[in-house]
Amino acid sequence: MDITTRTHDDVTLIGFSGNLDTNTSSDAEAAFTSVLDGGGQKVVVDFTALDYISSAGLRVLLATAKRLNGVGGTLRMFGLNETVEEVFEISGFSTIFSVFPDEAAALAGL
Amino acid sequence: MTGIGTIALTRDVTVREARRKVRQVLLELTGDDLTATRVGSGVSALGRGLLRSGEAPVLQLDLEQRDGGSSVLVLTFRDSRPMEVPEALVAVLEHVTVGRTGAHWEARARVQLHGRSAVDERAVARVRALVQQKSRDELMDELQVKNRELQESFENLQRTTSAKERMESELNIGRDIQMRMLPMEFPAFPHRREFDVHATLHPAREVGGDFYDFFMIDEDRICFGIGDVSGKGVPSALFMAMTKTLIKSRASNDFSPASILTHVNDEMAENNESAMFVTIWLGILDLRSGEVTYTNAGHNPPYVRRSDGTLERLAKRHGPVVGAMEGMVYGEDTVGLVSGDAVLLYTDGVTEAMDPAQALYEERRLVGTLEAATAPAPEALVRATVDDVWRFQADAEQADDITVLALAYHGASEGETLQSFHLTVGADLDEIATVNSAFAEFADMHELPAKVRRSVSVVFDELLNNTISYGFKGRDDGEIAITVDLRPDRLAITLSDNGRPFNPFGTAAPDTGLSVEEREIGGLGVHLVRTMMDEVTYHRRTDRNVVILAKLLADEPADAS
Numbered sequence: 229m230d231i232t233t234r235t236h237d238d239v240t241l242i243g244f245s246g247n248l249d250t251n252t253s254s255d256a257e258a259a260f261t262s263v264l265d266g267g268g269q270k271v272v273v274d275f276t277a278l279d280y281i282s283s284a285g286l287r288v289l290l291a292t293a294k295r296l297n298g299v300g301g302t303l304r305m306f307g308l309n310e311t312v313e314e315v316f317e318i319s320g321f322s323t324i325f326s327v328f329p330d331e332a333a334a335l336a337g338l
Numbered sequence: 339m340t341g342i343g344t345i346a347l348t349r350d351v352t353v354r355e356a357r358r359k360v361r362q363v364l365l366e367l368t369g370d371d372l373t374a375t376r377v378g379s380g381v382s383a384l385g386r387g388l389l390r391s392g393e394a395p396v397l398q399l400d401l402e403q404r405d406g407g408s409s410v411l412v413l414t415f416r417d418s419r420p421m422e423v424p425e426a427l428v429a430v431l432e433h434v435t436v437g438r439t440g441a442h443w444e445a446r447a448r449v450q451l452h453g454r455s456a457v458d459e460r461a462v463a464r465v466r467a468l469v470q471q472k473s474r475d476e477l478m479d480e481l482q483v484k485n486r487e488l489q490e491s492f493e494n495l496q497r498t499t500s501a502k503e504r505m506e507s508e509l510n511i512g513r514d515i516q517m518r519m520l521p522m523e524f525p526a527f528p529h530r531r532e533f534d535v536h537a538t539l540h541p542a543r544e545v546g547g548d549f550y551d552f553f554m555i556d557e558d559r560i561c562f563g564i565g566d567v568s569g570k571g572v573p574s575a576l577f578m579a580m581t582k583t584l585i586k587s588r589a590s591n592d593f594s595p596a597s598i599l600t601h602v603n604d605e606m607a608e609n610n611e612s613a614m615f616v617t618i619w620l621g622i623l624d625l626r627s628g629e630v631t632y633t634n635a636g637h638n639p640p641y642v643r644r645s646d647g648t649l650e651r652l653a654k655r656h657g658p659v660v661g662a663m664e665g666m667v668y669g670e671d672t673v674g675l676v677s678g679d680a681v682l683l684y685t686d687g688v689t690e691a692m693d694p695a696q697a698l699y700e701e702r703r704l705v706g707t708l709e710a711a712t713a714p715a716p717e718a719l720v721r722a723t724v725d726d727v728w729r730f731q732a733d734a735e736q737a738d739d740i741t742v743l744a745l746a747y748h749g750a751s752e753g754e755t756l757q758s759f760h761l762t763v764g765a766d767l768d769e770i771a772t773v774n775s776a777f778a779e780f781a782d783m784h785e786l787p788a789k790v791r792r793s794v795s796v797v798f799d800e801l802l803n804n805t806i807s808y809g810f811k812g813r814d815d816g817e818i819a820i821t822v823d824l825r826p827d828r829l830a831i832t833l834s835d836n837g838r839p840f841n842p843f844g845t846a847a848p849d850t851g852l853s854v855e856e857r858e859i860g861g862l863g864v865h866l867v868r869t870m871m872d873e874v875t876y877h878r879r880t881d882r883n884v885v886i887l888a889k890l891l892a893d894e895p896a897d898a899s
Binding site for chain 2: 251310314
């Protein structure tokens with residue numbers, strides 16, 4: 229898995245490619261922690277290049293969302309393929325996360 | 339008469355000793371050297387004669403005490419054969435009489451003991467000791483004799499031992515041929531869901547010739563059978579090997595047990611000078627229908643154990659033993675199996691096993707065992723049967739080979755397997771990546787839809803993570819085997835591991851309607867597996883956890899856009 233981080237004004241965009249699963253979730257967690265520790269409160273996750281996500285990846289997203297909620301921050305996501313979307317559906321995460329069809333929509337109004 | 343002693347005159351050395359002893363006795367009793375030497379010579383002459391003509395001559399010495407105080411030494415030569423005392427000796431020995439007493443011939447010489455008025459107790463004790471004492475020569479001679487005897491018995495032992503060993507090694511070769519011919523790896527068909535088969539053969543020390551076999555004829559048919567060859571050792575093992583080979587070769591293009599055995603019988607009976615024969619029960623199970631077509635050629639009737647535990651005896655016989663007579667035409671019958679039914683085959687080593695009181699095990703005990711069996715799995719049925727025979731037999735010797743085969747039918751498969759993916763990995767989280775990248779290659783090669791491939795990858799990640807994290811605490815021998823069968827309508831996935839018993843589907847589904855703050859991640863992975871797969875089942879098999887999954891490949895409905 230590759231992780232790319234870029235900023236757009238006060239928004240941090242984190243992109244994942246490959247799989248967000250048992251073996252990569254700790255890298256993902258480190259990336260989120262580094263952003264949040266740096267004071268980032270607006271985080272947008274780019275899943276365009278993500279192949280699939282398992283519950284290990286969901287756990288990292290959930291922890292990040294909880295931490296951002298605690299500081300009044302925002303977590304948004306876009307670019308989910310049908311499998312990632314299915315996993316979000318099944319797990320109920322699509323109702324608790326803000327999911328957008330693309331980057332522009334995700335950044336709009338932030 | 340007072341007995342002094344007896345000397346066997348069986349060898350030169352003992353005759354010499356007899357002469358010496360008689361001389362010493364006379365010297366002791368009379369002090370008359372001349373008489374002692376003369377009588378000694380007479381004993382020697384007669385003794386040597388007896389040595390040649392006699393069978394087992396002995397010389398007995400007695401003392402006769404007369405009332406008047408005079409004493410007589412009585413020398414009695416005795417043998418089972420007639421003996422003659424040369425005239426010349428009579429003068430030397432004095433008063434020799436030859437006669438027969440019962441079965442023995444006797445020559446008796448009486449030697450007057452002059453010079454001593456009476457022989458007291460102490461003198462008698464001394465002469466007894468003289469006669470009975472063994473000389474160095476005698477001892478040496480006895481030792482040599484013993485040595486020779488020992489040598490002979492050792493050589494005899496060697497002869498009989500090597501003969502015994504030869505027989506033993508022939509039996510071993512026979513048993514080796516026999517056992518090498520049998521399929522012994524179980525599970526025999528780990529990737530076939532439609533059936534399971536297990537068998538065992540416990541060879542008796544001497545009698546060999548039982549066999550069992552099972553093999554796929556094609557994708558949809560398994561041939562299985564059992565047999566018992568007459569006789570023992572290498573010839574019967576070779577006969578068994580020939581039978582088994584002929585059956586398998588014929589079955590490759592002949593799906594009728596009756597036809598197979600009719601042909602095999604003709605081939606076996608031709609040139610069968612040893613007049614050996616074999617009892618065979620042969621069946622072919624059609625995995626699509628569950629129908630078993632079978633022929634019984636003089637073998638013990640097998641049993642069908644239905645899924646509800648009831649037993650059916652397949653009593654029909656379709657012809658005589660195989661190999662005995664050319665031109666026999668065998669018949670066949672069918673019996674239908676449904677999922678959960680099993681067939682149990684056995685040889686007469688089971689029903690004719692004997693307990694220490696020589697009572698037979700008998701078929702009714704087998705029926706009892708099969709009725710009492712709680713597990714219908716073939717391995718359990720075979721084990722229950724053999725264990726009960728062992729219990730019955732106790733410490734009695736096993737007289738015949740004991741062979742049992744069980745085949746269980748699990749119902750028709752959902753379709754034939756087109757491609758298979760197999761991978762076995764250690765219980766290490768890093769191996770999940772290995773599995774998923776290997777599976778991605780398999781999926782690409784066979785053009786699986788990306789969505790299916792991703793779903794399977796998520797499922798592998800969830801299940802392997804679970805197993806590796808929780809199933810092997812404190813162990814480093816963890817091993818997980820993964821099989822994915824590509825069938826026309828589905829992926830059939832099996833994950834099996836040797837971790838502690840754990841049913842991943844034993845937990846309740848998480849509440850997915852909760853908010854971010856309320857949500858916990860536990861149970862979510864398994865929930866994903868349940869939902870993303872079309873079938874999930876868990877089995878604990880012997881020492882393994884087995885998870886069986888199916889992902890249907892049904893065409894997605896065309897996108898509305």
